[in-house]
Amino acid sequence: MKKTPERVERLAAEYVLGTLTGGARRRFERWMMESWAIRQEVWFWEHKLGELAARVPPVAPPASVWTRIEQRLWPETSSAKASTGGWNWLWAGWSLMATAAVMVMAVLLMQQPEPSRQPLLSGAVVQKDITDPLWLVAESGEPGQLRLKPVAATPAEGNQDYELWVVPEGDGNPMSLGVIPVGKDMLQIRLSPETRAALSVSRTLAISLEPKGGSPTGAPTGPILHITKLHPLE
Known part of the structure; x- marks a missing residue:
């Protein structure tokens, strides 16, 4: 599938709306990891659609909606209310209480603070005088799911391996991944x-660059070949 500007724009909008699913969504996430321009397109639609949603005024549902909700939740009560005229005042009072309870619950749920969502990070491991990046790095789906795609990287020579580290802020020790x-x-x-x-x-x-199987000490023992800075996707 060709990555034409029109197709990328359409898929980015569907991705943000949540209508892009299955294999198509996974393929588009790979595109995002490989292309900064595609990630920018997704960012554009996130802000565009977010602003649009903020402009939609709240609409109060009609009374018939509450009646249908009551009929589905308490069908026996609704049928008895319709057939027993002498108890109409009781069912009317119960309906008001049930409606009030539903509204109170809705208000309480809406007032719950949304969990803070950390932005996803992405970047590339590059080397001087090499056109293509060695690796592309991106979080996918949720924070903590890290993907590395080799592009121009070559296997370590001899009895050695590459090892990936998180470099903490300040004087903390590197953390092996x-x-x-x-x-x-x-x-x-x-x-x-x-x-x-x-x-x-x-x-x-x-x-x-470490001995085969990784550092034996839990800290880097070989030369640090590359250091890369990641950037938030949103």
Whole structure:
């Protein structure tokens, strides 16, 4: 599928609206990770549609809506109310109380603060004099689901491996995210709450050259080959 500007614009809007699902959504997320321009298009639609939603005035539902809700929740009560005229005042009072309870619950739910959502991070590991990035890095789906896509990276030579690290802010020790083999497949890395918290502050990753299987000490022992800064997607 060609990434024409028109198709990217349409898919970005569908992605933000939530109507893009299944394999098409996963493919578009890969496009986002590979292209800064596509991530910018998604950002544009997030702000555009967010502003549009803020302009929609609230609409009070008609009384018939509450009646239908009452009939679905308490069908026996509704049928008895219709057939027993002497108890109409009782059912009317119950309906008012039920409606009031539903409205109070709705107000309480609307007043609950929304959980704070950290922005997703993305970036690229680059090297001087190389046109293509070595790796593309992006969180996908939710904070803490990190993807690495090898682009121009080559496997480590000899009996060595690359190891990925979170570089914390200040004087903290680097936190290992494990060995990153180089191949055709995209790497999936699950960050712990501690490593994601550190990454959200520093937004810095590093890659070192280590013995096969990774650092034996829990800290970088070989040369630091690359340091990259990640950027928020929203």
